[in-house]
Amino acid sequence: xxxxxxxxxxxxxxxxxxxxxxxxxxxxxxxxxxxxxxxxxxxxxxxxxxxxxxxxxxxxxxxxxxxxxxxxxxxxxxxxxxxxxxxxxxxxxxxxxxxxxxxxxxxxxxxxxxxxxxxxxxxxxxxxxxxxxxxxxxxxxxxxxxxxxxxxxxxxxxxxxxxxxxxxxxxxxxxxxxxxxxxxxxxxxxxxxxxxxxxxxxxxx
Amino acid sequence: xxxxxxxxxxxxxxxxxxxxxxxxxxxxxxxxxxxxxxxxxxxxxxxxxxxxxxxxxxxxxxxxxxxxxxxxxxxxxxxxxxxxxxxxxxxxxxxxxxxxxxxxxxxxxxxxxxxxxxxxxxxxxxxxxxxxxxxxxxxxxxxxxxxxxxxxxxxxxxxxxxxxxxxxxxxxxxxxxxxxxxxxxxxxxxxxxxxxxxxxxxxxxxxxxxxxxxxxxxxxxxxxxxxxxxxxxxxxxxxxxxxxxxxxxxxxxxxxxxxxxxxxxxxxxxxxxxxxxxxxxxxxxxxxxxxxxxxxxxxxx
Numbered sequence: 001x002x003x004x005x006x007x008x009x010x011x012x013x014x015x016x017x018x019x020x021x022x023x024x025x026x027x028x029x030x031x032x033x034x035x036x037x038x039x040x041x042x043x044x045x046x047x048x049x050x051x052x053x054x055x056x057x058x059x060x061x062x063x064x065x066x067x068x069x070x071x072x073x074x075x076x077x078x079x080x081x082x083x084x085x086x087x088x089x090x091x092x093x094x095x096x097x098x099x100x101x102x103x104x105x106x107x108x109x110x111x112x113x114x115x116x117x118x119x120x121x122x123x124x125x126x127x128x129x130x131x132x133x134x135x136x137x138x139x140x141x142x143x144x145x146x147x148x149x150x151x152x153x154x155x156x157x158x159x160x161x162x163x164x165x166x167x168x169x170x171x172x173x174x175x176x177x178x179x180x181x182x183x184x185x186x187x188x189x190x191x192x193x194x195x196x197x198x199x200x201x202x203x204x205x
Numbered sequence: 206x207x208x209x210x211x212x213x214x215x216x217x218x219x220x221x222x223x224x225x226x227x228x229x230x231x232x233x234x235x236x237x238x239x240x241x242x243x244x245x246x247x248x249x250x251x252x253x254x255x256x257x258x259x260x261x262x263x264x265x266x267x268x269x270x271x272x273x274x275x276x277x278x279x280x281x282x283x284x285x286x287x288x289x290x291x292x293x294x295x296x297x298x299x300x301x302x303x304x305x306x307x308x309x310x311x312x313x314x315x316x317x318x319x320x321x322x323x324x325x326x327x328x329x330x331x332x333x334x335x336x337x338x339x340x341x342x343x344x345x346x347x348x349x350x351x352x353x354x355x356x357x358x359x360x361x362x363x364x365x366x367x368x369x370x371x372x373x374x375x376x377x378x379x380x381x382x383x384x385x386x387x388x389x390x391x392x393x394x395x396x397x398x399x400x401x402x403x404x405x406x407x408x409x410x411x412x413x414x415x416x417x418x419x420x421x422x423x424x425x426x427x428x429x430x431x432x433x434x435x436x437x438x439x440x441x442x443x444x445x446x447x448x449x450x451x452x453x454x455x456x457x458x459x460x461x462x463x464x465x466x467x468x469x470x471x472x473x474x475x476x477x478x479x480x481x482x483x484x485x486x487x488x489x490x491x492x493x494x495x496x497x498x499x500x501x502x503x504x505x506x
Contacts, residue, residue: 067215069208074219081223085230092234095241 007132014136020113021144021184022191027113031148032180034104038161041149043101044108045142047086049135051108052117054082056134059122066123075118080109113141148183243323246376246391250361253378253387254351265354268361269506270322273345273489274332276302283310285342286493287322287332291503298322299502300332307492309500348486350506357381357506362486366478368393369400369471377479383417383487388479400471408472410438411462412479414454420483425473426461434463 005013018024021031035041055078059066066074087105090098108114117137122130153159156174158166173179256262272287283304290297298317302310313335321327325344332342349361359381365374374392379385390404402408407430415423436443437453464472497504 065215067212070212070216073216077219077223081226084227088227088230088234088238092237092241095245 005129007128010129010132011136011139014133014138014140015143016140018137019140019144019191020137021141021148022188024113024116025188026116027111027141028184030104030107030111031145031184033177035145035148035152035180035183036156036175037153037159038146038149039100040104041145041147042142043097044104045138045145047101047105048108048111048114048141049138050086051079051082052114052138052141053131053134054085055079055114055118056122056130057127058082059118060125060127060130063123071119071123072115075115076109078118079114083108113137144187147187148180151183151186152179246363249376249389249391250349250378253361253376253389254359255386263353266358267352267505269350269352269504271348271350271493272322272328273348274300275343275345276336276340277343278340281305284345284489285332287315287328288497288502288504289322291505300335301493301496301500301502303492303496307495309496312500312502348490352506355505359386360486360490362482363391364478364482366474366481368395368403368474368478369468370394370396373403373475373478375475375478375482377412377482379483379486383420383483385412385415385420385479385483388412390475395468395471400465400468402465402468403471403475405439406442407435407438408465408475411457414458416458417483417487419459420480423476423480424461425464425469425476427464427469430463431457 014020020026021028030044034044055075058078059075083105087102090105091102117133121133125133150160152174153161154165155171156169156176156179158164158169174183250268251257251262254262254266256266269289271289274285274287276283276285283302285300285302287298287300290299298315300313300315302312304310313332315331315335317328317331321331329342329344333340336342347363349363350357351359351361360379362377362379363375364377365372367373371394372392373390373395376389376391377385378387388409390409393401393403395401395403430438433453434457436445437450440447440450462472462476496502
């Protein structure tokens with residue numbers, strides 16, 4: 001059962017309709033825990049993008065060889081392998097970036113969004129479709145993380161990407177862990193509102 | 206039964222494939238990673254000595270590695286130092302064996318190329334070959350003697366000691382009279398935000414300028430860090446000039462280390478670790494120097 005969506009639709013689908021954080025509500029731990037600054041969100045987003053694309057492609061290639069009873073161990077193994085490879089490559093060739101994001105990368109093994117995407121999409125679809133779906137999901141996660149990071153960094157620290165914008169710290173509580181829930185909740189409401197508005201405008205037309 | 210066999214077979218194959226991919230990645234990246242670590246270590250060493258990116262090191266500056274080994278044979282334990290030899294021939298090394306009481310036991314020329322000396326495996330093999338089969342050796346630590354125009358300028362002491370959770374790896378620079386020039390934390394796994402603060406300037410720079418006598422009785426004080434000292438310790442952040450910093454540092458020369466809030470154990474570990482490294486090194490280097498002078502072993506430092 002192949003998907004009838006085009007490559008571009010798959011990518012947009014990951015960013016908007018099925019955004020991992022705001023629509024699928026998966027991988028909430030990093031969304032709440034690590035998204036204190038825009039840069040953190042971006043770095044983790046890039047790492048997730050790579051892991052998602054590689055894992056989706058791997059599973060799509062081997063989908064007929066995977067015994068249905070042991071899907072989950074196989075997915076976990078695949079994700080862990082790619083996470084390790086990316087961890088090694090980054091440590092070797094981008095030591096500066098690795099010093100900042102090294103601790104996050106190992107966490108990706110446990111991210112729900114990647115396993116879920118393998119289970120829902122990659123094990124049924126073609127390699128090409130899985131690749132674009134992986135890109136969409138990775139970008140969607142990155143955009144979500146950066147959006148939360150933007151709000152928290154601006155309101156909590158008064159900076160964006162480390163540059164002082166406001167000159168003071170409006171609400172320090174936004175950089176504390178529980179403020180992540182507020183941000184995610186607000187963003188989710190925003191996404192739902194967009195959907196409702198969009199549907200209404202369609203009905204009228 | 207057939208199902209079990211397929212599951213076992215497929216899981217084994219996937220594990221093997223995963224292992225193959227990870228192993229290949231490791232082989233391709235390990236060399237670059239090692240190189241990065243080496244470059245980073247060199248950078249840290251020169252920055253500890255005061256040579257940063259905008260102030261290049263003079264050509265007369267030279268680093269000489271001395272490796273300490275523990276030797277076991279029928280007579281019991283003894284210590285050995287692998288020292289480079291003076292002269293044009295850069296690849297000559299000598300292993301100087303010294304008894305625990307400081308007596309000279311003998312020296313053995315070691316055939317080792319300059320590129321190989323920093324690698325643990327080839328170095329151990331070369332020394333073992335030079336010493337003969339009845340002696341077993343174990344690598345202990347490394348010291349780097351910094352010379353400028355052939356005169357000793359400072360010592361770089363890489364070392365590790367137990368922290369709150371695991372070992373903390375550091376590199377220290379001390380001058381000829383064992384006054385601390387600088388301390389850099391290379392690796393640690395202390396709690397972020399608490400013990401992890403040992404890497405911050407306002408903690409590690411407190412060791413800067415502590416003389417050997419002050420260091421010997423150095424303790425940890427559980428009182429807040431004074432404001433002027435904090436600014437002097439993090440001079441770059443607060444934009445203080447070198448003269449201001451020196452004046453404040455003079456004031457706190459003989460004071461104890463101010464403990465990190467919520468991380469007394471980490472603060473104590475670092476203080477005791479630093480103390481231990483310098484005290485042991487001062488003792489060892491005096492013995493080594495005496496032996497080298499008595500036996501007239503020509504070293505380039």
